[in-house]
Amino acid sequence: MEQLLQPIRQFLRCETPHQWIDEAIKPENLHLLLIDHLVCELKAAQSAMLLIRRYAVDEASGDALLAWLKPYEDFTYRKEGDWRALADHARLTKAMLPKRDAPYSSELIDKMVLLIKEELHHFYQVLEIMHELDIPYDNISSSRYARGMLRHVRTHEPATLVDKLICGAYIEARSCERFAALAPYVDERLAKFYISLLRSEARHFEDYLTLAQQFGGAVNNSEINERVKFFGEVEAQLISSPDSEFRFHSGCPVRAVASES
Ligand SMILES: [Fe+2]
Numbered sequence: 386m387e388q389l390l391q392p393i394r395q396f397l398r399c400e401t402p403h404q405w406i407d408e409a410i411k412p413e414n415l416h417l418l419l420i421d422h423l424v425c426e427l428k429a430a431q432s433a434m435l436l437i438r439r440y441a442v443d444e445a446s447g448d449a450l451l452a453w454l455k456p457y458e459d460f461t462y463r464k465e466g467d468w469r470a471l472a473d474h475a476r477l478t479k480a481m482l483p484k485r486d487a488p489y490s491s492e493l494i495d496k497m498v499l500l501i502k503e504e505l506h507h508f509y510q511v512l513e514i515m516h517e518l519d520i521p522y523d524n525i526s527s528s529r530y531a532r533g534m535l536r537h538v539r540t541h542e543p544a545t546l547v548d549k550l551i552c553g554a555y556i557e558a559r560s561c562e563r564f565a566a567l568a569p570y571v572d573e574r575l576a577k578f579y580i581s582l583l584r585s586e587a588r589h590f591e592d593y594l595t596l597a598q599q600f601g602g603a604v605n606n607s608e609i610n611e612r613v614k615f616f617g618e619v620e621a622q623l624i625s626s627p628d629s630e631f632r633f634h635s636g637c638p639v640r641a642v643a644s645e646s
């Protein structure tokens with residue numbers, strides 16, 4: 386586990402504050418932690434899907450990707466369908482064909498399709514745990530975290546793609562770091578689950594970072610390093626500054642900040 390975490394800790398510019406862990410392990414926050422985690426898994430799948438639809442695959446492949454995620458979105462946003470039926474939608478049934486003249490490699494498609502499959506599996510696993518713990522699914526607002534990074538994404542190509550990939554790397558790395566930080570404090574079933582997630586989230590982080598370097602490297606290597614540094618600072622700020630809302634990726638709980646000062 387330490388081996389997996391070492392590159393992640395090196396990449397992130399701050400650790401999860403212990404005040405966040407204290408908040409996360411309160412029994413009254415368990416439903417928020419799990420529901421937000423659930424939605425994060427879907428969002429991870431959606432952003433990977435949007436990337437390959439936008440940059441890499443042809444229209445028919447894009448439609449197949451939309452159809453793949455639709456039952457998960459129906460459940461999450463419209464509370465439609467039985468969660469157990471999602472197990473029948475775990476796989477993508479159509480082969481992905483690249484867009485004509487797409488400058489982006491099949492590596493982007495392969496890595497992102499595998500990532501989507503894994504995130505959807507994690508989504509289902511969170512639902513299983515919620516079912517065991519008798520926690521019903523309900524809509525909750527999303528945290529400021531991803532939004533707070535994505536608003537700095539540049540609006541011209543290939544900078545947009547590079548920035549989105551770097552944000553993806555930070556979100557995956559932080560998730561991984563938080564699962565590891567929570568594992569010692571939660572019950573055995575949840576701890577086992579969090580540790581089982583570390584391996585794939587660590588790989589997702591590396592995949593995003595490699596892709597960013599690959600696509601951006603053609604432009605300018607030092608510019609990529611600059612952007613990694615920039616988003617690292619934005620990310621650390623979102624994690625360590627006071628946040629009034631508790632979520633999986635929220636900042637330092639306001640109550641804790643207030644009581645310490
Ligand atoms: Fe995941």
Ligand SMILES: [Fe+2]
Pocket residue numbers: 429504557585586589
């Ligand atoms: Fe992931």
